[in-house]
Amino acid sequence: MRDLGIRVLIEGVNLQRLLLGLAVTARIAFIAVAFSMVLGVPFGILMTRRNAALRFLCRFYLEAMRIIPVLVWLFIFYFGLARNFHINLSAAAAAVLVFTLWGTAEMGDIVRGAVTSLHRHQYESAHALGLSEVQLYLYVIIPQAARRLVPGAINLTTRMIKTTSLVVLIGIVEMLKVGQQIIESNFLKSPTAAFWVYGLIFFLYFILCMPVSRLSKRLERRWQS
Amino acid sequence: MGYMVDTAFIVKFTPLYIEAMGLVLELCFFGVLFSLIIGLFCAIVRYYRIPVLRSAAGVYIELSRNTPLVIQLFFLYFGLPRVGITFDSFTCAVTGLSFLGGSYMAEAFRGGLEAIGRGQIESGLSIGLSRSQLVRYVALPQALAVAAPALGANVIFLLKETSVVSIVALADLMSLAKDLIGLYYKTNEALLMLVAGYLILLLPLSGLFRFAERRLRYAGFGN
Numbered sequence: 001m002r003d004l005g006i007r008v009l010i011e012g013v014n015l016q017r018l019l020l021g022l023a024v025t026a027r028i029a030f031i032a033v034a035f036s037m038v039l040g041v042p043f044g045i046l047m048t049r050r051n052a053a054l055r056f057l058c059r060f061y062l063e064a065m066r067i068i069p070v071l072v073w074l075f076i077f078y079f080g081l082a083r084n085f086h087i088n089l090s091a092a093a094a095a096v097l098v099f100t101l102w103g104t105a106e107m108g109d110i111v112r113g114a115v116t117s118l119h120r121h122q123y124e125s126a127h128a129l130g131l132s133e134v135q136l137y138l139y140v141i142i143p144q145a146a147r148r149l150v151p152g153a154i155n156l157t158t159r160m161i162k163t164t165s166l167v168v169l170i171g172i173v174e175m176l177k178v179g180q181q182i183i184e185s186n187f188l189k190s191p192t193a194a195f196w197v198y199g200l201i202f203f204l205y206f207i208l209c210m211p212v213s214r215l216s217k218r219l220e221r222r223w224q225s
Numbered sequence: 226m227g228y229m230v231d232t233a234f235i236v237k238f239t240p241l242y243i244e245a246m247g248l249v250l251e252l253c254f255f256g257v258l259f260s261l262i263i264g265l266f267c268a269i270v271r272y273y274r275i276p277v278l279r280s281a282a283g284v285y286i287e288l289s290r291n292t293p294l295v296i297q298l299f300f301l302y303f304g305l306p307r308v309g310i311t312f313d314s315f316t317c318a319v320t321g322l323s324f325l326g327g328s329y330m331a332e333a334f335r336g337g338l339e340a341i342g343r344g345q346i347e348s349g350l351s352i353g354l355s356r357s358q359l360v361r362y363v364a365l366p367q368a369l370a371v372a373a374p375a376l377g378a379n380v381i382f383l384l385k386e387t388s389v390v391s392i393v394a395l396a397d398l399m400s401l402a403k404d405l406i407g408l409y410y411k412t413n414e415a416l417l418m419l420v421a422g423y424l425i426l427l428l429p430l431s432g433l434f435r436f437a438e439r440r441l442r443y444a445g446f447g448n
Contacts, residue, residue, distance in 0.1 A: 005307070067427050068420060069388040071399060076416055083412035158291070165293035166389065169399075176299060183303075191307060198304035202296050209291035 005192030021175035036103025044111020065105035110152040114145035154216035256322030264330025289328035337372030377434030
């Protein structure tokens with residue numbers, strides 16, 4: 001008899017289980033993105049400071065986060081912390097921590113780019129008016145820089161959503177793992193289930209990321225002038 | 226003491242790490258090669274607005290850029306064999322990397338092509354160059370110079386992306402580190418060598434691209 005593997009997707013609670021699996025990664029991504037956006041702003045501003053030692057430290061942090069693959073960082077935090085400091089983070093906590101550290105670095109660079117793209121006279125005028133350093137950033141720099149960093153920040157969000165798919169490699173039960181379970185339990189009944197399940201997961205990631213990256217591109221084009 | 230590093234262990238397993246680095250480089254080489262071919266093809270097709278191919282390239286770029294490599298590899302390695310298309314691990318990893326990298330390369334080339342002034346194209350046409358001559362002698366050389374930094378960044382991106390290929394049963398640096406942690410409980414040594422392995426691969430490459438980028442600035446052509 002012709003096998004209809006696609007049936008597996010709608011049988012029982014399979015679809016709900018897959019979507020709950022997606023929610024696991026989406027939650028990690030959401031928390032990490034929120035922390036990164038908040039922490040990235042002060043980090044980016046620190047990067048624009050004139051202090052050479054401070055700039056070197058920030059630069060070093062950014063480059064370290066960039067040059068080493070995120071998956072390696074996940075391993076370091078998940079295995080290394082437990083071994084050396086007896087800090088037993090759950091896989092999800094390690095993931096949130098690593099994605100936040102990485103996201104903060106990337107967000108910081110976006111903020112740095114936006115802040116340095118402002119004209120010098122903005123700073124000088126603010127100083128001439130007698131604004132304090134905090135007022136300068138709060139009322140002059142951040143409002144103007146915000147517009148320039150929004151497309152980059154949204155783009156970073158899609159990158160972070162995509163990168164959270166790595167968590168399956170440190171043993172978090174998310175959409176791929178649930179998919180595997182469904183495939184294995186239906187192995188004899190419908191051998192083509194793997195094709196449909198992984199196809200659906202592929203498609204779900206796509207419809208999650210596509211609108212966000214479209215938005216980023218549109219904003220970039222509109223705000224270019 | 227738990228904090229000390231076991232140098233004998235490191236010496237013993239260095240050959241395995243070197244072997245794994247070789248695999249990573251090999252994957253990256255083929256992935257970059259095919260990505261460049263796919264990317265160049267897509268960029269040219271879109272630049273000249275060739276009817277059907279252009280929208281096919283557009284769909285491909287959207288699909289590739291908005292899905293993670295892990296998911297692409299799972300689909301290729303576990304999904305496709307179920308409908309009769311089988312790959313071995315290495316082919317699968319290279320296919321996945323090329324599928325992912327192709328769109329990033331396409332965007333880099335597109336950026337380069339779009340930076341060419343209209344005057345360049347019009348001058349080329351007015352001296353009677355054919356379309357293919359225009360691409361070969363006018364557009365591409367200039368586009369390459371503009372796109373070079375983005376292309377270099379993509380190579381590094383692809384090399385880092387190879388870190389997930391252990392899911393298609395390839396013995397890369399990640400899977401080696403994981404095995405050593407699991408078998409010998411030498412977490413520090415395994416992680417240290419893992420980081421060293423990636424740094425040895427990535428730092429020279431990133432330095433090289435930075436150097437090349439500075440040199441290429443001289444080749445800025447007027448519009």
